[in-house]
Amino acid sequence: MDIKKGKRGAIAKAISIVENNPKAAKKLLKKIFKDSGNSIIIGITGPAGSGKSSLINKTVLALKKLGTKPAVLAIDPTSHITGGAILGDRVRMTESTDSGTYIRSIASRGATGAVSNSLRNIIRVLEYSGFNPIIIESVGAGQTDVEISNIADITVVVFNPNTGDSIQTIKAGLTEIGDIYLVNKSDLSGTNQLFDAVLDYIGDTERNPIILKTSVKKNTGITKFAQTLKDLMVSKKKSKKEKNHERLEVELKDIVLNNFKEKIGGMLDSDKTFSKYLKKLQSKSIDPFEAGDKITKSLLK
Ligand SMILES: Nc1nc2c(ncn2[C@@H]2O[C@H](COP(=O)(O)OP(=O)(O)OP(=O)(O)O)[C@@H](O)[C@H]2O)c(=O)[nH]1
Numbered sequence: 001m002d003i004k005k006g007k008r009g010a011i012a013k014a015i016s017i018v019e020n021n022p023k024a025a026k027k028l029l030k031k032i033f034k035d036s037g038n039s040i041i042i043g044i045t046g047p048a049g050s051g052k053s054s055l056i057n058k059t060v061l062a063l064k065k066l067g068t069k070p071a072v073l074a075i076d077p078t079s080h081i082t083g084g085a086i087l088g089d090r091v092r093m094t095e096s097t098d099s100g101t102y103i104r105s106i107a108s109r110g111a112t113g114a115v116s117n118s119l120r121n122i123i124r125v126l127e128y129s130g131f132n133p134i135i136i137e138s139v140g141a142g143q144t145d146v147e148i149s150n151i152a153d154i155t156v157v158v159f160n161p162n163t164g165d166s167i168q169t170i171k172a173g174l175t176e177i178g179d180i181y182l183v184n185k186s187d188l189s190g191t192n193q194l195f196d197a198v199l200d201y202i203g204d205t206e207r208n209p210i211i212l213k214t215s216v217k218k219n220t221g222i223t224k225f226a227q228t229l230k231d232l233m234v235s236k237k238k239s240k241k242e243k244n245h246e247r248l249e250v251e252l253k254d255i256v257l258n259n260f261k262e263k264i265g266g267m268l269d270s271d272k273t274f275s276k277y278l279k280k281l282q283s284k285s286i287d288p289f290e291a292g293d294k295i296t297k298s299l300l301k
């Protein structure tokens with residue numbers, strides 16, 4: 001199959017199916033599922049403009065030199081408004097596209113839960129195509145970056161010194177998720193203070209994350225970052241199986257619960273018990289909890 005050969009057109013088509021066509025996606029999944037779940041997922045998150053795309057652009061070149069075959073997914077939080085991909089990402093990532101890395105922007109569509117649902121399967125398409133690692137860029141906006149860290153095997157948080165709120169951001173919850181923290185734009189002043197602050201807040205924890213300085217502008221620290229990722233890929237591979245089992249359990253529960261929701265939602269409209277207790281509720285002769293419990297009991301009979 002063309003997806004397996006890593007043909008761009010075929011991969012793009014398969015990803016579109018996963019994003020937009022649930023029926024065809026089920027069929028596709030049947031084909032590719034067995035050969036998925038084997039790549040390391042690297043989540044790269046951090047404040048808007050911290051240099052994530054620029055960094056990824058350079059890092060994939062370095063990762064290729066180290067013998068890996070990376071792909072990049074950029075989660076685009078604005079495209080549900082503008083209807084298109086962030087042009088900037090496309091422009092800044094041209095270098096790595098030219099080198100044969102697969103890069104794609106995907107819409108986050110507003111709802112956070114929706115991201116992970118199609119993302120899981122997009123990742124499977126890329127795994128089936130033989131890409132490893134799969135790098136996911138997402139803007140660190142509270143909910144999404146926590147979600148990304150659930151999907152990712154390695155989470156990288158990117159800060160930079162020219163934003164006064166970096167320390168606040170560090171305090172506000174990104175401290176828990178990173179395996180690697182990057183102080184990017186290390187060509188700018190304030191780098192050492194930020195590095196020390198990150199070290200203070202995060203470095204001394206039990207998780208013992210790696211903290212590095214990088215500059216895309218001066219092309220420093222990138223090779224070391226890529227090598228660090230490659231080393232982590234090896235060690236995370238070992239714990240991945242167990243994590244996969246947990247993730248599959250969560251996914252299966254999600255699917256079953258969703259199936260039930262759809263089925264029972266349709267049934268309620270024509271259910272006699274439902275309309276009986278609804279009327280009682282509307283005339284206030286019963287309270288909502290009691291009505292709900294009675295209907296649920298009758299449905300489970
Ligand atoms: N001085 C300096 N500028 C950088 C560096 N890395 C990136 N930039 C600049 O920072 C700006 C933002 O870079 P992006 O790579 O788009 O940042 P991003 O985190 O992907 O941004 P969003 O996807 O919008 O959140 C661009 O103008 C880059 O040229 C760096 O190491 N040093």
Ligand SMILES: [Mg+2]
Pocket residue numbers: 052053054089137
């Ligand atoms: Mg970006």
